[in-house]
Amino acid sequence: MSVVLDVENLKTYFHTEYGLVKAVDGVSxxxxxxxxxxxxxxxxxxxxxxxxxxxxxxxxxxxxxxxKIMFEGQDLxxxxxxxxxxxxxxxRKMTMIFQEPMTSxxxxxxxxxxxxEILELHLDMDRHxxxxxxxxLLRMVGVPDAASRIDDYPHQFSGGMRQRVMxxxxxxCNPMIIFADEPTTAVDVTTQAQLLELMKDxxxxxxxxxxxxxxxxxxxxxxxxxxxxxxxxxxxxxGPAEDIFDNPQHPYTIGLxxxxxxxxxxxxxxxxxxxxxxxxxxxxxPPTCAFLPRCTYKTEKCEKExxxxxxxxxxxxxxxxxxxxxxxx
Amino acid sequence: xxxxxxxxxxxxxxLGGEVALPKHSxxxxxxxxxxxxxxxxxxxxxxxxxxxxxxxxxxxxxxxPYSTDLRHKLEQPSTEHxxxxxxxxxxxxxRIIYGTQISLLIGFSxxxxxxxxxxxxxxxxxxxxxxxxxxxxxxxxxxMALPGIILVLLIAGLAGGGIPVVIFALGFGxxxxxxxxxxxxxxxxxxxxxVLAGRAMGMSHxxxxxxxxxxxxxxxxxxxxxxxxGGVVLGEAGLSFLGIGVMPPTPSWGGMVNSxxxxxxxxxxxxxxxxxxxxxxxFGFNMVGDGVRDAVDPKLRGVI
Numbered sequence: 001m002s003v004v005l006d007v008e009n010l011k012t013y014f015h016t017e018y019g020l021v022k023a024v025d026g027v028s029x030x031x032x033x034x035x036x037x038x039x040x041x042x043x044x045x046x047x048x049x050x051x052x053x054x055x056x057x058x059x060x061x062x063x064x065x066x067x068k069i070m071f072e073g074q075d076l077x078x079x080x081x082x083x084x085x086x087x088x089x090x091x092r093k094m095t096m097i098f099q100e101p102m103t104s105x106x107x108x109x110x111x112x113x114x115x116x117e118i119l120e121l122h123l124d125m126d127r128h129x130x131x132x133x134x135x136x137l138l139r140m141v142g143v144p145d146a147a148s149r150i151d152d153y154p155h156q157f158s159g160g161m162r163q164r165v166m167x168x169x170x171x172x173c174n175p176m177i178i179f180a181d182e183p184t185t186a187v188d189v190t191t192q193a194q195l196l197e198l199m200k201d202x203x204x205x206x207x208x209x210x211x212x213x214x215x216x217x218x219x220x221x222x223x224x225x226x227x228x229x230x231x232x233x234x235x236x237x238x239g240p241a242e243d244i245f246d247n248p249q250h251p252y253t254i255g256l257x258x259x260x261x262x263x264x265x266x267x268x269x270x271x272x273x274x275x276x277x278x279x280x281x282x283x284x285x286p287p288t289c290a291f292l293p294r295c296t297y298k299t300e301k302c303e304k305e306x307x308x309x310x311x312x313x314x315x316x317x318x319x320x321x322x323x324x325x326x327x328x329x
Numbered sequence: 330x331x332x333x334x335x336x337x338x339x340x341x342x343x344l345g346g347e348v349a350l351p352k353h354s355x356x357x358x359x360x361x362x363x364x365x366x367x368x369x370x371x372x373x374x375x376x377x378x379x380x381x382x383x384x385x386x387x388x389x390x391x392x393x394p395y396s397t398d399l400r401h402k403l404e405q406p407s408t409e410h411x412x413x414x415x416x417x418x419x420x421x422x423x424r425i426i427y428g429t430q431i432s433l434l435i436g437f438s439x440x441x442x443x444x445x446x447x448x449x450x451x452x453x454x455x456x457x458x459x460x461x462x463x464x465x466x467x468x469x470x471x472x473m474a475l476p477g478i479i480l481v482l483l484i485a486g487l488a489g490g491g492i493p494v495v496i497f498a499l500g501f502g503x504x505x506x507x508x509x510x511x512x513x514x515x516x517x518x519x520x521x522x523x524v525l526a527g528r529a530m531g532m533s534h535x536x537x538x539x540x541x542x543x544x545x546x547x548x549x550x551x552x553x554x555x556x557x558x559g560g561v562v563l564g565e566a567g568l569s570f571l572g573i574g575v576m577p578p579t580p581s582w583g584g585m586v587n588s589x590x591x592x593x594x595x596x597x598x599x600x601x602x603x604x605x606x607x608x609x610x611x612f613g614f615n616m617v618g619d620g621v622r623d624a625v626d627p628k629l630r631g632v633i
Binding site: 055057060082086087088089090091092095096098100103104105106107108109117118121122166169 | 458521522523525526527528529530531532533534536540541544545548
């Protein structure tokens with residue numbers, strides 16, 4: 001499996017009135033071809049900012065301070081954020097599906113025009129061919145009666161249908177990577193499942209990598225092959241999905257998994273254990289581990305040493321923690 | 330409108346086949362909404378009549394609007410002169426008919442000029458922000474700091490009168506307002522997810538401004554633009570009064586109102602008739618503006 005995207009030590013800071021917010025502080029991850037990745041974490045931990053940074057969609061007061069984004073042998077950060085190379089990459093080689101299907105389509109332009117625009121822009125199709133292709137794409141994502149629905153406006157579509165249109169737009173140029181930023185948060189549970197199955201089918205069919213950003217562990221458990229867990233702007237644990245669910249090693253991941261109910265739990269009525277406390281304020285963070293105040297496994301070393309770097313604990317499994325939790329569970 | 334539009338998943342989804350839904354035409358819907366309100370229809374009829382009048386003025390007018398006849402000056406309405414005659418004996422009715430041409434010409438050109446320039450500036454200011462925003466906004470501040478009439482007087486005074494100068498002066502004066510309105514609307518449109526989605530699709534600045542932001546900010550402006558036509562016609566009247574507008578003997582409604590005011594008590598129809606014409610024009614364009622906005626703005630669909 002070849003690596004499509006390799007992000008090294010990415011740092012995105014926001015210069016706010018209250019101080020410097022280190023939303024993403026030294027994140028490294030890579031994506032293999034055809035792989036489905038889960039990027040998990042609670043609200044405000046930097047999941048969305050990480051992928052927006054990769055696509056260089058960060059706007060003032062945000063700024064990518066440091067890092068490398070290697071894509072097709074090139075560091076994307078060498079390109080100007082709105083320069084021609086970046087524009088040719090966005091929408092063509094990397095696409096994005098947004099959280100809110102109700103607002104991510106332009107309300108005054110027909111579905112047809114919005115879809116054909118990308119095809120004309122990136123693939124130089126003429127109007128007629130682009131329209132045929134757009135209808136075909138709508139069929140692929142399961143919009144019934146695509147040939148006539150294509151001339152509708154977004155408000156004539158339901159939320160789930162709009163998200164299907166967004167998916168169709170995201171796959172329209174056969175991209176290398178699709179970033180899905182909480183793609184199913186705004187739709188109901190049955191539609192969620194349909195959309196996720198659809199995305200999984202499509203990425204396998206066109207051999208694209210998919211990054212699902214979510215706080216829903218159920219979603220990643222079912223679809224992701226590899227998982228990155230983020231906390232306070234850093235990746236705290238990464239590894240193959242099964243391994244992380246069966247054998248979580250970072251106290252935060254353990255806390256997350258303990259706080260959601262699981263079907264088929266052995267001890268029937270096991271109590272859910274919440275993670276006490278609140279996520280840290282990203283301004284003026286202490287140099288020590290950000291999870292320290294909420295951690296139940298902390299040792300004296302944790303109080304003194306800076307936030308640990310990721311270390312390997314086995315087969316492709318990495319954690320950023322001093323404590324070897326396995327013995328203590 | 331809800332009965333012919335299907336939203337969401339249909340049984341076709343479950344059956345796996347494609348069942349054709351009843352087709353509906355967007356154009357028909359626009360026409361239906363627009364002509365569904367009596368006021369809009371009245372406005373539309375007025376505007377159509379005005380435009381037809383301007384085009385067919387030579388056939389509608391009963392006299393030559395320029396020929397003076399001092400023996401028949403200041404006459405009351407009669408079968409010969411339907412709206413009487415003015416101080417030099419010209420037929421008021423014919424002058425109003427020809428005045429339509431001048432008013433519409435000045436109204437359309439000045440407003441479209443200020444709308445195009447003003448909206449482009451407003452779009453650029455809102456989209457790019459930073460120093461582009463600062464420069465454009467300070468420019469409009471400077472424009473707005475001068476009372477409108479003084480700015481227009483300055484331009485018209487420096488360049489002399491005549492229709493092109495009036496169009497330029499009134500158009501220039503309208504830029505600031507258009508720019509401000511566009512900027513405000515574009516700033517709020519810019520916050521929408523679909524603008525970010527557009528960037529994520531790899532659109533260029535131009536494409537973003539013209540396809541994502543402009544169509545969403547434009548419908549509310551349509552009312553401002555149509556109202557602007559009325560305002561410009563009024564502005565032209567003011568200029569003509571001060572002697573630097575449309576040069577006599579060219580018939581202009583504003584000039585007629587002003588030249589008639591000397592005889593307001595003796596012969597009120599001289600000012601009233603062109604005044605009513607101006608009023609009808611302003612009303613007509615305002616109604617058409619409202620109607621068009623209601624009909625084409627997809628965000629209002631289903632509400633009206």
